[in-house]
Amino acid sequence: MSSTTREDDRPTAADTVVALATGPGPGDHVPVTRAQIADAMGHLRDLHEQGVRPDEGLRERKKRLTRQQISDTATWMFVARGFDEVRVAEIAAEAGVSEKTVFNYFPTKESLVFDRTDDLVAGIRAALTERGPDESPTQAMVAFIERECAFFDELGPEFRPMFLAFLRLIDETPALRVAQQGVGAQMADATREALAESVGVDPRDPEPLVAAHALMGLWEVQSVSRERHIRAGTPQEEFLPAVLEETRRAARLLDAGLSGWLGRVDAGR
DSSP states (O other), X not given: OOSOOOGGGSOOGGGOEEEEEOSSSTTOEEEEEHHHHHHHHHHHHHHHHHTSOTTOOHHHHHHHHHHHHHHHHHHHHHHHHOGGGOOHHHHHHHHTSOHHHHHHHOSSXXXXXXXXXXXXXXXXXXXXXXXXXXXXXXXXXXHHHHHHHHHHHTTOGGGHHHHHHHHHHHHTOXXXXXXXXXXXXXXXXXXXXXXXXXXTOOTTSHHHHHHHHHHHHHHHHHHHHHHHHHHHTOOHHHHHHHHHHHHHHHHHHHHHHHHHHHHHHHHHO
């Protein structure tokens, strides 16, 4: 038998299997092929496509898809090997772009992981500033969370290990934990400014600052609830309703507190 391996016999990238670490225990590893990850990322891209404005030009679409491909590639490599073990040059080579192109889209290595920060900030701002006259800030934030949850729920239960692996990646990487705090701060600032704008008060006032952090607590509630129900094996048909019901429970508690402040603001106009 020849010791030479033919090109056709070598495993392809799509056949590569990694054990996604989804928890701290030795049994908390899920074998996933790169092809399965690619399917998940491809479906996410399809969902992104649904929200694209119809007036998007060919150049803008190409830039958006290039950015998404770079982020998808980085996510796969980080989850498979660890954030600190992957160099940006390797991500560029795998994505088929130059290292300069990667940094044109992502100013830092950490921003490759938190690639939706701008979308989330814009979504929160729109939800609060464009809410109807009878919609409270809490209701607007819940509606925003519902849209985000429905977006990821369309991926189906087969992609839940990726969510857990992503959480563990952040938890085990100090640089990503710091970056995550920065993302949270950006979202809280956007919430504070948009809330103040929507009710006509100074964003430097104490009330919008406290209210913004409380509203951001709803985002944390849904994230914690999602992880808990994934680990509990909640059936797909019960999963999203359970996560949203817990978020709404927290929102009802918050709404009661905010209503008093908003009533005083309205009375003072």
